[in-house]
Amino acid sequence: MRHFAVELEELNQALLEMGGLVESSIHCSVQALVDRDERMARRVIEDERRINQMELDVDARVTRLLALNQPVARDLRLLIMALKINTDLERMGDLAVNMAERAISLSKVPPVKPLVDTPRMASLVEDMLHRSLDAFVKRDATLAAQVLPADDEVDSLRDKIYSELLELMQLNPTVVPAAIHLMFVARNLERIADHTTNIAEDVIFLVRGVDVRHHATENRV
């Protein structure tokens, strides 16, 4: 049997690779939206199959490691966390595909407004994803804790985008269908940020043994 540590390292690499692909899907779906680039959006949709395949692969790895090594204590928690991160990443991939589909619909109609806050929101979210996965592979709770405040910034950008779009719709009802697509893009980015927050909270739990899920911000170390 191969050494547990080696297999864990391979699992880390698999999650990082998946995270990299998800990050690029988020980036490209928003870039496709801004550049009205249908081809780029189609690439995101094609990449979903690879992300889905990676999800199945990570699940299989974890189940095998649980069966063969029967880990206890921290190693066991680490594997359970990998399962959860895997679910979060796959869902982020879905949300990126949803944004890419909306980018395609929007590329066929006149632009509603210049997109400034949406790409800003996307780069914040990509950074959160990157840092939360980094925190996971380094088992670094301090790094993980730094992800959490960005979530509030993402929420306030979403609120700003919502109210601007609402105003545009009320002034000109013909933009309603397009504006709703843009609202959902902002909402999807906010959901992706929530998933990265889940990962960061799991890392804090793993390292410090404190469960910060379902607690108010004052408990977020």
Place this chain on the structure above:
Amino acid sequence: MRHFEQELEQLKGKLLEMSALVEAAVQRSVAAVAQKDRSAADQVFRDEERINALEMEIDEFAINLLATQQPLAADLRLVVAALKINTDLERMGDLSVTIAERAISLLSEPVIKPMMDIRHMSALVESMVRKSLDAFVANDADMARSVLASDDAVDSLRTASYHELISYMEKDPQNIPQALDLIGITRSLERIADHSTNIAEDVLFLVKGIDVRHHSEVR
């Protein structure tokens, strides 16, 4: 009965308790919308704490089960599925809270359209929640498949309601804020249906050993 089987039964019992809470939360959140019932929304907010506490309790229980019993093969897959189902159920609870919050913002407004489609959608979704968990507890592949079939029905209801709401908004800008809330509500119901579908897919994997995730043609 082996000690492990007893603990497995306990784990299933906890998941059933959680799914009953989630099912009630979905039902109450929609009642809060359709009947303008504030107390139903408040009950959803109160139950969220219990659902969150149960999520953590179930995670701990499953992890302890893995640590102390070291299950293999089918038993191991069952515990792993329980962990995934737990995550799905908690998220459904969150989505009910989102619906209840929108219900509160709709309380003071005159309704722009009858809520029949939302009720219809929610009845379907509640039955998906119940059936997916029943399928898990009873290892029932047929019941799991029936959940997958309902998911398509929910999607078409949602699409129909979406187009209808867009036309309300285009007709009269005053309808926009309320129509956006209603679009959000149908979107949340659709997501709850998706989570039930995840659970049903996990059950099919457990019972038949085939992974139907990401393979719609196998359905």
